[in-house]
Amino acid sequence: MNKIVKFFTKDSSLIPLMAILLGLLFGAVVMLLGGYNPLLAYTALFQKVFGDLYNIGETIRQITPLIFTGLSVAFAFRTGLFNIGAEGQFVMGSLGAVWIGTQFALPWYIHAPLAIIVGALLGGFWGAISGYLKAKRGVNEVITTIMLNYISLYLANYIIANYLRAPGQQRSEIIQDSASISLNTLSEFFGYARLHWGIILAILAAFVFYIILWKTKMGFELRAVGFNPHAAEYAGMNVNKNVINAMFIGGVFAGLGGAIEVLGVFKYMTISASLPGYGFDGIAVALIGANTALGVIFAAILFGVLEFGAAGMKFVAGVPIEVIEIVIASVIFFVAASGLVKFILKPFRRKEKGGAVE
Incomplete structure (x- = not known):
């Protein structure tokens, strides 16, 4: 886990990628609170996009x-x-x-x-x-x-x-x-x-x-x-x-x-x-x-x-459009608010500088 954190905190160019992951994670929490399966929902999303040549x-x-x-x-x-x-x-x-x-x-x-x-x-x-x-x-x-x-x-x-x-x-x-x-x-x-x-x-x-x-x-x-x-x-x-x-x-x-x-x-x-x-x-x-x-x-x-x-x-997953919009908005929010992502990662950066992250 520490190596994964170090990977994301070492290079600022990876901040947007971390932001996307945080947005998807937040969206998963929203789906869980609504009684929906986030794993099934995200799997359905990627299957819809990359499932066949037509959808691509x-x-x-x-x-x-x-x-x-x-x-x-x-x-x-x-x-x-x-x-x-x-x-x-x-x-x-x-x-x-x-x-x-x-x-x-x-x-x-x-x-x-x-x-x-x-x-x-x-x-x-x-x-x-x-x-x-x-x-x-x-x-x-x-x-x-x-x-x-x-x-x-x-x-x-x-x-x-x-x-x-x-x-x-x-x-x-x-x-x-x-x-x-x-x-x-x-x-x-x-x-x-x-x-x-x-x-x-x-x-x-x-x-x-x-x-x-x-x-x-x-x-x-x-x-x-x-x-x-x-x-x-x-x-x-x-x-x-x-x-x-x-x-x-x-x-x-x-x-x-x-x-x-x-x-x-x-x-x-x-x-x-x-x-x-x-x-x-x-x-x-x-x-x-x-x-x-x-x-x-x-x-x-x-x-x-x-x-x-x-x-x-x-x-496929039965997620209503309102919840889907929240998921999309959360991803956009975390990507746009890169300062917030850096703030979340700040403790890990301190550990890295102190030699705690290996």
Whole structure:
């Protein structure tokens, strides 16, 4: 036991792993108090995710939009802004993609890329609105992004209902085959799971995220403005321009996620009474991933596995959805609250320094 403790306390990079274990342990306690078998529940979770190729493919599909929205939120956080509007940017990206996908007849090598680009730009524009209001009017971006989430929902519903609606349906027309980004061959290998090019684009987006922030002059200015806008302005940087740019780029990431979800999974957009939820999940993904590109990918994997595997816990172990949400929330809590994990491990670190842990 002491060797296990030493393994987790020796390297700070293993703190997130310890946090996940603590979250699962806490979730097990909650299930025991509720009269459920945590061992059966967790076994069902992993069997649901990794039990066959179809479920593995569907888990990858679940992870993909979370990477995009996580990158969107993380980019804003890195530049000193709070993008709570990835949800609305995701919706606008979906709307842009479904508009191009249904209303134009183009060759596939033009149609799909154009739909993705339009969706990304529309998401970026939606984010830039909050950036402009912050830069030019001093309006807090938290307020405007939250409000724009619901404006995007009702605007999308209006446009679908009046311009893109399929006859007799509560949804848009289905996108043309030339706009689809499905991976048919790979999908067949994974038991016809809804796999698409989005996972590759998501990894490329994470790479672009890193390059922009850490390898470009613009990225340096964005981070400088976020760290200290007054010092950045004194150094000759255009603070207002960088605020707008940061929110625009963050919106592009979320818009990409929305466009790819429409073009690769659903093929249409519904008239909905609620937001899809990927943007709000992206906030947790960004926090868990410490606002880094690689961290967001791993956090999205964790979040996607927990969410997709929850169905196994419900149907196999009989765990109600409310308890499952507590389990997922406890894992997120311990991963996000790394300071609490370090505090819990502090006595073991002292023993290690004193030579008690061997």
